[in-house]
Amino acid sequence: MLLSQTAATHAHSMMMASRTSGSFRAAAIWLLATVANAGPAVKVLNGSYEGIHLPQLGQDIFLEIPYAQDTGGENRFRVPQAFNEAWNGTRFAQAYSNACHDFQPDADAAYGMGEDCLSISIVRPIGIPENKTLPVAVWIHGDSYQVGTSGRPNYNLTWLVQRPVAIGKHIVATIDGDIIPNYTTELLHSGRFAHIPHMYGSNSDEGTDNAPTKIFSTDENIYDYLLGSAGYDFPSNVVRKIMALYPDDPAQGIPLNTGDERFAAQSHQYKRPAAIIGDVLYRATRLDDARHYAKHSPTYIYRFNTRPFVNGTNATFTNHVG
Numbered sequence: 001m002l003l004s005q006t007a008a009t010h011a012h013s014m015m016m017a018s019r020t021s022g023s024f025r026a027a028a029i030w031l032l033a034t035v036a037n038a039g040p041a042v043k044v045l046n047g048s049y050e051g052i053h054l055p056q057l058g059q060d061i062f063l064e065i066p067y068a069q070d071t072g073g074e075n076r077f078r079v080p081q082a083f084n085e086a087w088n089g090t091r092f093a094q095a096y097s098n099a100c101h102d103f104q105p106d107a108d109a110a111y112g113m114g115e116d117c118l119s120i121s122i123v124r125p126i127g128i129p130e131n132k133t134l135p136v137a138v139w140i141h142g143d144s145y146q147v148g149t150s151g152r153p154n155y156n157l158t159w160l161v162q163r164p165v166a167i168g169k170h171i172v173a174t175i176d177g178d179i180i181p182n183y184t185t186e187l188l189h190s191g192r193f194a195h196i197p198h199m200y201g202s203n204s205d206e207g208t209d210n211a212p213t214k215i216f217s218t219d220e221n222i223y224d225y226l227l228g229s230a231g232y233d234f235p236s237n238v239v240r241k242i243m244a245l246y247p248d249d250p251a252q253g254i255p256l257n258t259g260d261e262r263f264a265a266q267s268h269q270y271k272r273p274a275a276i277i278g279d280v281l282y283r284a285t286r287l288d289d290a291r292h293y294a295k296h297s298p299t300y301i302y303r304f305n306t307r308p309f310v311n312g313t314n315a316t317f318t319n320h321v322g
């Protein structure tokens with residue numbers, strides 16, 4: 001996808017979607033304190049924005065440009081309504097703002113949480129000649145529309161643009177995008193995606209990131225969880241079939257290759273749902289994705305088992321740092 005460097009100015013018309021961030025006010029104040037001059041300015045369809053110039057990172061950033069209306073009030077429970085404001089003068093895009101409401105107030109609401117939370121952030125390298133075209137990377141951060149915000153240090157994109165700057169390549173990066181017009185499975189199965197080379201990685205122990213701890217003592221616990229709490233909407237016969245395919249045998253469980261160890265502090269049968277959940281959420285979807293991609297373009301799948309499983313009750317779900 002090649003867009004001009006001024007892609008940033010067209011963010012609105014591209015209608016990029018997002019869940020956005022808890023603001024990083026402290027960071028933003030620090031960043032501002034390091035900037036003496038006016039920030040970089042861009043003109044979008046209906047007005048102008050001033051961002052932050054970060055010479056020390058070789059970046060200009062525009063934080064939290066709204067692409068949709070407040071989702072509160074009469075918009076509550078409606079699909080996001082397109083942003084429809086026009087203004088004279090310049091609005092500031094210099095601080096992270098609201099995270100959408102979620103269940104991790106500690107991590108996500110430190111700098112605000114609210115219904116007016118749909119926006120994008122744009123990071124671009126500095127010093128690019130006018131009209132030079134740059135590839136645009138669209139980053140949709142993880143956390144399944146349940147938690148997470150674009151201000152989190154692991155999602156804030158500094159690293160993503162910094163690396164290409166460091167190796168002399170340039171990209172424009174934006175956080176999140178409503179460039180996905182239907183369920184991804186619909187788009188995937190009907191071939192409606194960019195037919196370009198594709199790489200898709202996961203690691204063997206993904207399930208340990210999502211399997212709850214301490215609740216899987218018995219078969220019944222696992223059945224109840226998969227049927228009623230996991231959110232998969234599998235009927236009971238499917239849950240029973242899955243349980244038959246994934247017996248209570250720690251040697252076949254996840255973390256991989258840990259033999260008969262049960263990691264019992266997590267609960268007696270923990271390795272079994274960790275295997276099931278990892279396959280449902282990551283490995284099966286990766287395979288399905290890759291099969292459809294491979295019909296159209298070169299496709300590679302890989303595992304990145306770079307860190308060993310941490311044998312402790314801390315190394316799970318809520319401690320996930322991406």
Ligand SMILES: *[C@@H]1O[C@H](CO)[C@@H](O)[C@H](O)[C@H]1NC(C)=O
Nearest residue numbers: 012013045046083084085086
């Ligand atoms: C621009 O402003 C007009 C008039 O307020 C509005 O109808 C339109 O939706 C706005 N466009 C964008 C992209 O915000």
Ligand SMILES: *[C@@H]1O[C@H](CO)[C@@H](O)[C@H](O)[C@H]1NC(C)=O
Nearest residue numbers: 046047084085086087088089
């Ligand atoms: C912008 O300023 C012009 C000229 O004063 C005025 O006609 C127009 O209504 C203003 N637009 C907005 C959105 O305030």
Ligand SMILES: *[C@@H]1O[C@H](CO)[C@@H](O)[C@H](O)[C@H]1NC(C)=O
Nearest residue numbers: 004005006128129130131132
């Ligand atoms: C950039 O492109 C625009 C539109 O094609 C053109 O009007 C302008 O002169 C170009 N600027 C430079 C510096 O080439």
Ligand SMILES: *[C@@H]1O[C@H](CO)[C@@H](O)[C@H](O)[C@H]1NC(C)=O
Nearest residue numbers: 024027061152153154156158
């Ligand atoms: C992103 O987070 C890192 C690590 O906390 C920080 O150094 C950097 O300034 C942040 N970038 C932005 C754009 O907030």
Ligand SMILES: *[C@@H]1O[C@H](CO)[C@@H](O)[C@H](O)[C@H]1NC(C)=O
Nearest residue numbers: 180181182183185186187190
């Ligand atoms: C999503 O895909 C389904 C099935 O093809 C279709 O019926 C529906 O209209 C699509 N929705 C949108 C918003 O395109």
Ligand SMILES: *[C@@H]1O[C@H](CO)[C@@H](O)[C@H](O)[C@H]1NC(C)=O
Nearest residue numbers: 258261262263264265311312
């Ligand atoms: C994991 O930790 C438990 C509790 O500290 C310990 O009993 C067990 O031996 C450890 N297992 C491995 C494979 O390190």
Ligand SMILES: *[C@@H]1O[C@H](CO)[C@@H](O)[C@H](O)[C@H]1NC(C)=O
Nearest residue numbers: 310311312313314315316319
């Ligand atoms: C687990 O987390 C608790 C609370 O944050 C901390 O006190 C403890 O040291 C951690 N244990 C390990 C093994 O990291």
